[in-house]
Amino acid sequence: MSPQQTSPTAQHQKDADLVPQLTSDCVILGFHDNQLRVLLLRWKDTPFWSLPGGPVRQSESVDAAANRILQERTGLDDIFLQQFRIFGEEVRYNRKEIQDKLKHIIAPDIWYKRAISIGYYALVDYSKVNPAPDAYTDECRWWDIQEIPSLLFDHNYMIEVALESLRRQLSWQPIGYNLLPDPFTLPELQRLYETILGRNLDPRNFQRKLLRLGILERQEARRRGGAFRSPYLYRFIKEKYEAVLKEGGLLFV
Amino acid sequence: MSPQQTSPTAQHQKDADLVPQLTSDCVILGFHDNQLRVLLLRWKDTPFWSLPGGPVRQSESVDAAANRILQERTGLDDIFLQQFRIFGEEVRYNRKEIQDKLKHIIAPDIWYKRAISIGYYALVDYSKVNPAPDAYTDECRWWDIQEIPSLLFDHNYMIEVALESLRRQLSWQPIGYNLLPDPFTLPELQRLYETILGRNLDPRNFQRKLLRLGILERQEARRRGGAFRSPYLYRFIKEKYEAVLKEGGLLFV
DNA sequence: GCAAAAGTGTTCGAAATACACCCATGT
DNA sequence: ACATGGGTGTATTTCGAACACTTTTGC
Numbered sequence: 001m002s003p004q005q006t007s008p009t010a011q012h013q014k015d016a017d018l019v020p021q022l023t024s025d026c027v028i029l030g031f032h033d034n035q036l037r038v039l040l041l042r043w044k045d046t047p048f049w050s051l052p053g054g055p056v057r058q059s060e061s062v063d064a065a066a067n068r069i070l071q072e073r074t075g076l077d078d079i080f081l082q083q084f085r086i087f088g089e090e091v092r093y094n095r096k097e098i099q100d101k102l103k104h105i106i107a108p109d110i111w112y113k114r115a116i117s118i119g120y121y122a123l124v125d126y127s128k129v130n131p132a133p134d135a136y137t138d139e140c141r142w143w144d145i146q147e148i149p150s151l152l153f154d155h156n157y158m159i160e161v162a163l164e165s166l167r168r169q170l171s172w173q174p175i176g177y178n179l180l181p182d183p184f185t186l187p188e189l190q191r192l193y194e195t196i197l198g199r200n201l202d203p204r205n206f207q208r209k210l211l212r213l214g215i216l217e218r219q220e221a222r223r224r225g226g227a228f229r230s231p232y233l234y235r236f237i238k239e240k241y242e243a244v245l246k247e248g249g250l251l252f253v
Numbered sequence: 254m255s256p257q258q259t260s261p262t263a264q265h266q267k268d269a270d271l272v273p274q275l276t277s278d279c280v281i282l283g284f285h286d287n288q289l290r291v292l293l294l295r296w297k298d299t300p301f302w303s304l305p306g307g308p309v310r311q312s313e314s315v316d317a318a319a320n321r322i323l324q325e326r327t328g329l330d331d332i333f334l335q336q337f338r339i340f341g342e343e344v345r346y347n348r349k350e351i352q353d354k355l356k357h358i359i360a361p362d363i364w365y366k367r368a369i370s371i372g373y374y375a376l377v378d379y380s381k382v383n384p385a386p387d388a389y390t391d392e393c394r395w396w397d398i399q400e401i402p403s404l405l406f407d408h409n410y411m412i413e414v415a416l417e418s419l420r421r422q423l424s425w426q427p428i429g430y431n432l433l434p435d436p437f438t439l440p441e442l443q444r445l446y447e448t449i450l451g452r453n454l455d456p457r458n459f460q461r462k463l464l465r466l467g468i469l470e471r472q473e474a475r476r477r478g479g480a481f482r483s484p485y486l487y488r489f490i491k492e493k494y495e496a497v498l499k500e501g502g503l504l505f506v
Numbered sequence: 507g508c509a510a511a512a513g514t515g516t517t518c519g520a521a522a523t524a525c526a527c528c529c530a531t532g533t
Numbered sequence: 534a535c536a537t538g539g540g541t542g543t544a545t546t547t548c549g550a551a552c553a554c555t556t557t558t559g560c
Contacts (some may be wrong), residue, residue, distance in 0.1 A: 207540080
């Protein structure tokens with residue numbers, strides 16, 4: 001969240017253009033080095049980090065607001081985005097503390113009223129992202145999900161809830177399609193599932209199950225570069241993948 | 254939704270007490286005569302129906318707002334409520350049409366700005382509900398899910414989305430616990446699942462699966478009254494039921 | 507006694523699990 | 534040559550699907 005965190009080109013738009021007290025916040029997830037990672041922002045001249053987020057404009061849907069934020073931070077369009085929760089407690093965090101920490105960046109009266117945040121998670125191809133800070137922040141970068149620092153607002157909690165939702169929706173969400181490069185290898189896909197599920201899977205069983213679904217096509221080429229046997233590359237057959245997800249899914253793989 | 258639809262005792266509170274442009278709407282579901290039913294309201298001196306809903310107060314969480322609305326319409330406290338979607342399109346329905354249809358009840362300028370609705374579904378024990386209209390409506394009653402009329406706002410769509418979410422979350426939601434009377438019979442539970450899933454289940458397999466989970470205890474008494482064999486009554490063993498749901502569920506039963 | 511719904515057991519095939527060895531590659 | 538990770542097959546068990554008859558009850 002963060003009420004006024006809009007794009008640099010739009011930062012002076014009047015309050016009247018914004019839906020009052022409502023923000024979209026994005027938990028942007030990528031996958032790299034066998035780790036889930038989250039994109040975080042560091043506020044100008046501070047050591048404080050938070051999720052990307054911002055207000056909803058009167059002229060856009062809440063989904064569009066999240067898409068806009070995502071586009072601005074990652075450079076990517078047409079990203080997989082999923083609403084996972086509204087954060088609408090009356091007291092979500094210590095507003096006084098936030099006023100104080102960010103007073104040199106944002107007028108304290110912005111924080112006078114409670115904010116209600118719509119939580120989204122986004123699944124993106126790590127290798128395609130160009131992290132970019134906004135007008136209120138100095139730095140935008142990936143953090144390993146295991147090493148996230150203490151964040152502003154209730155953003156640590158938001159990330160927890162996002163991951164929990166992701167896990168529960170695993171079977172119906174195109175995780176692989178969005179989080180992996182294209183093409184990808186089966187070990188990569190397996191490690192992605194292992195990371196999200198938090199447990200190891202048997203490579204033989206994993207492979208058999210996935211291939212049985214008929215949603216993958218093996219490519220001619222193999223991935224090269226490791227000091228070991230080259231794995232096959234695969235692509236999702238988009239239509240089949242989506243059909244399988246729709247009708248109930250990759251049951252826990 | 255419906256911006257000003259508050260309790261009769263609170264209807265004159267100032268706009269300043271409300272979170273602008275934000276409402277909670279509730280799809281209240283009950284189960285009766287082997288049918289899912291929804292609680293709807295008919296607006297004063299009109300033939301127009303809608304879901305119960307209302308604004309969020311500055312002094313309450315969005316969940317609390319939904320609970321309040323539910324309590325007022327059903328007389329029930331401590332109900333199972335689940336946020337399922339935000340309806341945040343810029344144009345959700347024809348505002349002019351609503352202004353016109355409800356102008357004798359609500360000042361048209363209420364509808365000047367878009368409203369963003371938080372959709373909740375609630376699962377309630379049909380037999381315990383006392384439907385009660387609010388200050389803006391004449392009538393509050395159950396409608397069979399198959400026979401819902403054309404509703405105001407985008408409420409038909411909201412109900413569709415609620416049912417879809419319910420179906421997808423079936424395995425992790427305490428459907429039986431909340432939608433059935435206590436105690437209940439296995440055939441009742443089976444028909445509940447059949448109704449929600451939209452397909453028939455084999456009674457032998459259903460029974461075996463449910464009993465295997467160890468979440469039910471059979472009572473001494475049986476349900477009497479039908480012109481047929483008396484079924485056994487059961488109760489959920491709450492702790493075990495919740496444990497099973499938590500760790501992944503009644504997989505499609 | 508009859509109509510209506512409840513209760514119950516067995517068989518079969520599919521899928522999940524468990525398990526270990528050889529292969530390809532870069533260093 | 535060796536270390537690293539990739540690729541693959543089989544045996545066993547578990548689970549889900551299919552299927553039909555007998556029992557109880559109120560009328």
